[in-house]
Amino acid sequence: MAYAEQSDDAAQDDLQQKFPTPRNMTNQDQQELPNLPGEAESAAGERKLIEDRLAKTAQIRARGLDPYPPRFDRTHTSEEATRLFEDAEAVAGTSADEAEPPRTEPVRVAGRIMARRGMGKAAFIDLKDGYGSIQAFARQNTMGDDAYAIVNLLDIGDIIGVEGSVIRTRRGEISVEATKVTVLTKAIRPLPDKWHGLQDQEIRFRQRYLDLISNDTAMKNALLRSNVVRSMRSFMHGRGFIEVETPILVPVAAGAQATPFETHHNQLDRDLYLRIATELYLKKLIVGGIERVFEIGRLFRNEGLDHDHNPEFTTIESYQAYADYNDVMEMVESMVAHIAEETTGSMILPEVEGIRPEIDLTPPWPRLDLREEIKKRSGIDFVETRDAESLSAAMRERGIHVEAGSAWGRLLDKVISSEVEPHLVQPHFLVDYPVEMSPLAKRKPDSDEIVERFEAFVMGTELANAFTELNDPVDQRERFEQQERMRLDFGDDEADRLDEDFLVAIEHGMPPTGGLGLGIDRLTMLIAGEESIREILLFPAMRNT
RNA sequence: GACGGGCUAGCUCAAUUGGCAGAGCAAGUGACUCUUAAUCACUAGGUUCGGGGUUCGAGUCCCCGGCCCGUCACCA
Missing domain, CATH: 2.40.50.140 (Nucleic acid-binding proteins)
Structure with missing residues (x-):
């Protein structure tokens, strides 16, 4: 239907098919090039190559053959x-x-x-x-x-x-x-060139089909990605999890700290957002009695792009009733090792020269106490620098960039990402985060300030984030309200949002639950030995031309 | 967002100090019935990313813009 406006030319096209113009006739007036998308921009040299091939197409027709037959009975690959x-x-x-x-x-x-x-x-x-x-x-x-x-x-x-x-x-x-x-x-x-393949990065991403045709690693990565997801699904099903799909268009973009994309439903005359997490809907299903649930799906975050961020990306989130973050930790290391073994044949990922050393995913992965690890790497003890001022001062003292007007949790996050994460090349868990950074996680039984949360790191980047879910509805409401205050006080667009529907749900009672979010693109990068998310996403986001 | 690198034929890449814009592949014509980056001969193919400037002369130097890549910043 895209070419419906050209239907006036149909009769002429038909004539061309019945009486194709022989190749050697001057084609200027005899054979107009069909309207090709982008023809206006295509260079003269390129147009000549197309004309040559169209002439051969006509010759094929002249021999009574269809250059685009409907089927072929292949007997063997x-x-x-x-x-x-x-x-x-x-x-x-x-x-x-x-x-x-x-x-x-x-x-x-x-x-x-x-x-x-x-x-x-x-x-x-x-x-x-x-x-x-x-x-x-x-x-x-x-x-x-x-x-x-x-x-x-x-x-x-x-x-x-x-x-x-x-x-x-x-x-x-x-x-x-x-x-x-x-x-x-x-x-x-x-x-593209048969010997050198397609080298132009931009064309590789914008016209991925050419990359797939001419570069073996492009195809290898595409197939790997599929195998990773398949292996992940079967792992989760093997542990009794039910796979679901929850809304992508949502009235409140909650469940994570990120800026959402906005859109609008015309008939409802209502603003909607693209989800930034699947978290809250999945927890509603836990309230509803689906005790083990997961979703593999696309999230959308309105932020910049670089070698490991794309505005849309895929995660798995899972929630397991009557489990806590220790159970989830065991599941993450088992799952990642299992997927690596199924897709590559080994839990030990080979060295990639110039990119990374050999990575050993064999469980168990070391658990590092977050507070101890920050102290060890930066000398900062976050229990003793409990306010933004003293933490900023400690950071400046150590030459860490401080973004003016940032909330305490955001500053500490900066300390972790610049001082701790780069050291976590082999798989590690950082365990027990301050409550300010984790509005959806449950406090440790013996602490008001620390929550039962961990993040998994490999190759210096975050792979997964998980916690024992907060199921105290009064505490949860207060945490959301605190996030809303942060949005006002710090102009923090990325503070989490209060979701009343979710609060009502857990007011009906959510069992103790262990939850997980894991980036599938990053997991695939790890297993593929790629440094850029663009090598893994088939069609990464690109700037306009 | 800042800084750096890049953009030349359909593709992969050259072009010295600012001095006639080139090669291989692909394409066209011809030769060739066991090649595999087939070979051989000939032919054609260019808005050097776009715009402006300096200069007798700009792919090359300067300014503005676009896109890609990298580093940093931002961002889970």
Whole structure:
């Protein structure tokens, strides 16, 4: 429907199909380029490449063939065809009959042309499909003159089907010896450089399909991401968790400290926000009696982008009734190690040169007391610098940047991220946070100031955040009110928001609960050995052009 | 947001001090029936990110803007 406004040209297009313009006619007035998106901007050189390919498309039609047929009956993937031949070869090797080189029954494979080596009346074509690649060997005297003619109309990037037996060429390459070649999709734009691949970072992110076609690591990371999520799901199901989906469009963006995106529902005439966390809805389900619940989903935070932040990202949050943060800690280290083992075969992630040393995810991970660790790394004892003034003074003394007008909790967060986190390359838990930083976590039984909260760190960045959930509705209301005050007092857009519906829910009684939030993009970065979230997200956020 | 690096043919990259904008791949034509970065010959292909300035002359120097990358700041 996107091109509906061009329907006046349909009749003419139809004519073009029935009477395609031969290639060598001057195409200026004979054959107008169809309206291609972006044509206006495309350079002359690029347009010529497209015209050449469109001319070949017309020639294919002129031979009575459809360059975009609706289906192709593939019998084997590249992988299966290769295995079929190897099996045949193994059988042939055991028999005494050496007169005939091995050859399989005819197969049909399909894929994209990655390279072509023409030899006059023969050609070698490298085909790539979703499982690997295989060479096709086309010879005029095998295919016949008429069938072979199509081979001269092929370009790198076209998607074709090849029918024939699988053989091994004299140079040893397993190949489908074509009896028939079928164009399945004529490509009218060229692929990136076949040898160097696609190097331009910007195009890699903006046109990820090109990256997937030409760079193996792009495909590897995409598949890894999928496997990580699958492994995570099965781990959670294995522990009896129920997977749910909760609203993304919400009236109050609560449950975390972040700036939300705003939007508007026209018919309800009501402002809505994109969620910044799944936390509060999931806890309502705990109130409702779903004792183990999780959601894997997209969160949206209106903040800057860099190598490990994207405005939309994916987390898993889970809540388990009758568990506390110690139980969650055990679950996190087990889950991460399990996922690493399932997706890479080992709990020990290899060194990535210039990026990180070997990372050993084998449980248990060391638990570090947050207060002790801050003292050790910075000399600051947050129990003795309980107000923003004295904490800022201590920070300045140690050369830590202090953002004027920040709340105490935010300052301490800065101390942690600049002094402690960089040392946590191997997996660690930082345990027991001050209440000011954690409006949704329950206080430790013996303390008014410390809550049962931990964060998991690997490679110097936060991987997970978890706590024993606050289920005292009176305390929770006070904490929200304190957050609302922070928004006013400090102009802190990111203070958490009071969510009355949630308070009403837990006023009905939420059992003791252990909760978790874990960044799936960052987990995948870790397992992939990538430094940038953009290597993991298929379509990362980009500035406008 | 600040600072630094980058942007040249469809792709990957050159271009000395400011002095005719080049190569490989891809494309086109021709040769070639076992190649695999096939080979050989020839041809075509450029708003050097955009705009302004300095200069006899700007890919190169200066200013403004765009986008990408990096560091820092901000941000869980």
